[in-house]
């Protein structure tokens with residue numbers, strides 16, 4: 001079976017050729033199997049966000065290849081890469097980034113509509129995801145009316161709405177108090193384990209990292 005995500009020798013330098021050039025990634029490689037959940041640990045500023053953006057096709061690498069489900073994304077046209085990002089990758093950030101003018105359930109429906117899912121089916125799927133992480137009762141509330149933990153659960157549902165092959169998360173519970181972080185993370189792990197998608201989750205929290213299958217460390221631009 002193809003790996004869910006492969007990063008092969010990724011290099012990235014900001015401001016190349018200038019006095020302030022900064023090489024952040026220098027041959028970073030990693031493979032995630034379907035169903036594998038990996039913690040990404042790095043000191044602040046080491047390039048974690050850069051790596052996640054490149055893995056999620058939001059930014060391009062200077063060197064190396066990104067493969068999702070065995071397809072080399074770095075070779076696709078911009079349009080096909082954008083479609084692949086929408087279909088194959090889910091993102092969760094430290095802050096929820098939900099659309100404030102839409103209800104919680106609408107925030108999970110919208111990315112499905114963008115992928116051509118009929119409205120009713122999209123809503124049913126959104127509600128079933130919400131039920132799995134325990135926020136179905138807040139479906140019709142706007143994000144501002146939800147607690148931080150609830151907002152983040154809704155953000156997970158949105159990331160999972162299009163049944164991605166890969167979930168990328170940047171400190172997904174970093175904005176929550178320790179107890180909430182713990183329960184919200186447990187909810188995320190339940191859904192991830194059920195759906196069998198691969199996940200790369202950046203965290204500074206050793207307790208959360210210990211609950212994943214393995215840890216990779218970003219050091220000197222490489223993953224070890």
Ligand SMILES: Nc1ncnc2c1ncn2[C@@H]1O[C@H](COP(=O)(O)OP(=O)(O)OP(=O)(O)O)[C@@H](O)[C@H]1O
Nearest residue numbers: 014015022024042043044045046047048049050051
């Ligand atoms: N667009 C950019 N132009 C120039 N330098 C950048 C750019 N984006 C990031 N950097 C620099 O690259 C380095 C890595 O940034 P990145 O955001 O990937 O780190 P990080 O490991 O995610 O950090 P943190 O944990 O603090 O969020 C930092 O020194 C940052 O200042």
